[in-house]
Amino acid sequence: MIEIKNVSKGFGEKEILTNVSAVMETGKTNLIIGTSGSGKTVLQKCMVGLFEVDKGEIIFDGKSLTNMQEEERKELRQQIGMLFQGSALFDSMTVQRNVKFPLDMFTNWSHAKKMERVNDVLDRVNLKDTNNKFPAEISGGMKKRVGIARAIVLKPKYLFCDEPNSGLDPQTSMVIDKLIHEITKENNITTVINTHDMNSVMEIGENILYLYEGKKEWEGTKKDIIFSKHEKLNEFIFASEFLRDAKDMRMLEAKGIIDNDRNMEQILRDGGASLVVDEGDKGNPDK
Amino acid sequence: MTFFSTIGGYILMIKGMFTKPENLKMYWKELMHQSVEIGMGSLGIVAVISVFMGAVSAVQTSYQLTSPILPKETIAYIVRDTVILEFAPTLVCIVLAGVIGSKIAGELGNMRVSEQIDALEIMGINTKSYLVLPKILAALITIPLLVILAMVLGIYGGRLAGSLGGILSTDIYDRGLIQNFVSKNVWFGLSKAYTFAFIISSVSSFYGYHVKGGALEIGRASTTAVITSCILILFADYILAFFLL
Numbered sequence A: 001m002i003e004i005k006n007v008s009k010g011f012g013e014k015e016i017l018t019n020v021s022a023v024m025e026t027g028k029t030n031l032i033i034g035t036s037g038s039g040k041t042v043l044q045k046c047m048v049g050l051f052e053v054d055k056g057e058i059i060f061d062g063k064s065l066t067n068m069q070e071e072e073r074k075e076l077r078q079q080i081g082m083l084f085q086g087s088a089l090f091d092s093m094t095v096q097r098n099v100k101f102p103l104d105m106f107t108n109w110s111h112a113k114k115m116e117r118v119n120d121v122l123d124r125v126n127l128k129d130t131n132n133k134f135p136a137e138i139s140g141g142m143k144k145r146v147g148i149a150r151a152i153v154l155k156p157k158y159l160f161c162d163e164p165n166s167g168l169d170p171q172t173s174m175v176i177d178k179l180i181h182e183i184t185k186e187n188n189i190t191t192v193i194n195t196h197d198m199n200s201v202m203e204i205g206e207n208i209l210y211l212y213e214g215k216k217e218w219e220g221t222k223k224d225i226i227f228s229k230h231e232k233l234n235e236f237i238f239a240s241e242f243l244r245d246a247k248d249m250r251m252l253e254a255k256g257i258i259d260n261d262r263n264m265e266q267i268l269r270d271g272g273a274s275l276v277v278d279e280g281d282k283g284n285p286d287k
Numbered sequence B: 001m002t003f004f005s006t007i008g009g010y011i012l013m014i015k016g017m018f019t020k021p022e023n024l025k026m027y028w029k030e031l032m033h034q035s036v037e038i039g040m041g042s043l044g045i046v047a048v049i050s051v052f053m054g055a056v057s058a059v060q061t062s063y064q065l066t067s068p069i070l071p072k073e074t075i076a077y078i079v080r081d082t083v084i085l086e087f088a089p090t091l092v093c094i095v096l097a098g099v100i101g102s103k104i105a106g107e108l109g110n111m112r113v114s115e116q117i118d119a120l121e122i123m124g125i126n127t128k129s130y131l132v133l134p135k136i137l138a139a140l141i142t143i144p145l146l147v148i149l150a151m152v153l154g155i156y157g158g159r160l161a162g163s164l165g166g167i168l169s170t171d172i173y174d175r176g177l178i179q180n181f182v183s184k185n186v187w188f189g190l191s192k193a194y195t196f197a198f199i200i201s202s203v204s205s206f207y208g209y210h211v212k213g214g215a216l217e218i219g220r221a222s223t224t225a226v227i228t229s230c231i232l233i234l235f236a237d238y239i240l241a242f243f244l245l
Helices: A040-047 A070-077 A095-106 A111-124 A140-152 A170-187 A198-204 A222-227 A231-237 A241-254 A264-269 B003-016 B024-064 B073-113 B116-122 B127-164 B170-177 B183-209 B215-244
Strands: A002-011 A014-024 A029-033 A055-060 A080-083 A158-162 A190-195 A207-212 A215-220
Touching: A002 A040, A014 A040, A014 A055, A014 A207, A029 A040, A029 A170, A029 A198, A040 A158, A040 A190, A080 A140, A080 B116, A095 A111, A095 A140, A111 A140, A140 A170, A158 A170, A170 A190, A170 A198, A190 A198, A198 A222, A207 A222, A207 A231, A215 A222, A215 A231, B003 B127, B003 B183, B024 B073, B024 B127, B073 B116, B073 B127, B073 B170, B073 B183, B073 B215, B116 B127, B127 B170, B127 B183, B183 B215
Parallel strands: A014 A215, A029 A190, A029 A207, A080 A158, A158 A190
Antiparallel strands: A002 A014, A002 A055, A207 A215
């Protein structure tokens, strides 16, 4: 579990994060969402210690990162895996060497044992026959998967992902989301994901923190989002008409007004006229 | 960055390099890799400029020494000392500031911009130690060797130009080479090589390591690294000559 306690962070005169508090739960995919420039990346970089917080504390399973000495931080960082927005693979190394790098640096394992682990994690992220390719020779989705493999090779307790879906098509994004979610469950790790991808939010958002202009505006689960009346959150999440319609449908579905047995095609065709909804529900889906 | 914050940042980077390595074997590998990159990568250009610098030096010296009283051996003598004292260490290092300096700044800048340095930091690796220290050590090992090579090839270039151009025979040139030889000059040349090697590698690493932005900033950092290294080399050249000769 990672606790964020009253964290504030600024650069020069500009305050990026203001008094943010949250709890990132173990065994769950914790999402930090918000528009570009809302402070998601800064918060995540504060959490991994790349930025020092101005005020407040970051606590990893009872141990305060803020008060740690450099050696303690080094030890903690070996329990952290991170997937970067641009994958951050070492371009001079092959896929295999990229994934093996943390093992070479931090273990005294034999070459055979290291290779066994490397092949295990590459299998886990569904990458085969790419061991000897360089990052420049593989696709964006594959790079993300190599990044995940490198992040989990040392079996971390905490996994951080910064915009894991940026630059990927929706289908590949789903694969990456699913993979991160499965790895979180399999290894019972604390996963923190920065995203503004709504598919990710609705697919894997078990604990969601919404930042707006550096402040925590909302916290909840993906189910809570459907029923939330938080204006800024709704504007952000359901930005398009299509998404707003999808939300209404989900709400009706959740209330049992429509279900799988009904003819959804008919409802979509007649714009909802065939729905038998009592007057109180019409135009007020939150009720 | 202002002048004082640049100096402060540079000192902090140098200080930050000296921590206990996470894994000595990996550091050794990186040192060897950098030595090959810096040393072998610059071998060709150093060889070419050294031969021509010696050759040009011989031709121009003979052009200026018109007095019949001066023996022809003097040409070899002047070529030898000019190459050892100035051309090999200073000229070669200025060229290396361009070749190695831009390469180091570009490599580290790219790693910074593409978050590879952050990825190493998150793993718990001291990036100043792992990325910068091996580059500086590799430069300190290989650049003086390149300067020694430049001294030899420069003198040989003078010999070649002298004989091919009919300026003086190889026998006279060889006689001139051993006249009034002062071994201190070689040590002076090497002291300069070590100083310049440190300047080139550390200044370029500093500018590359602290890049902020994108591709444009990487280019700017490389240019700044080369210009700053060249100015510092010339400044250090004067200081060393003033105090050591």
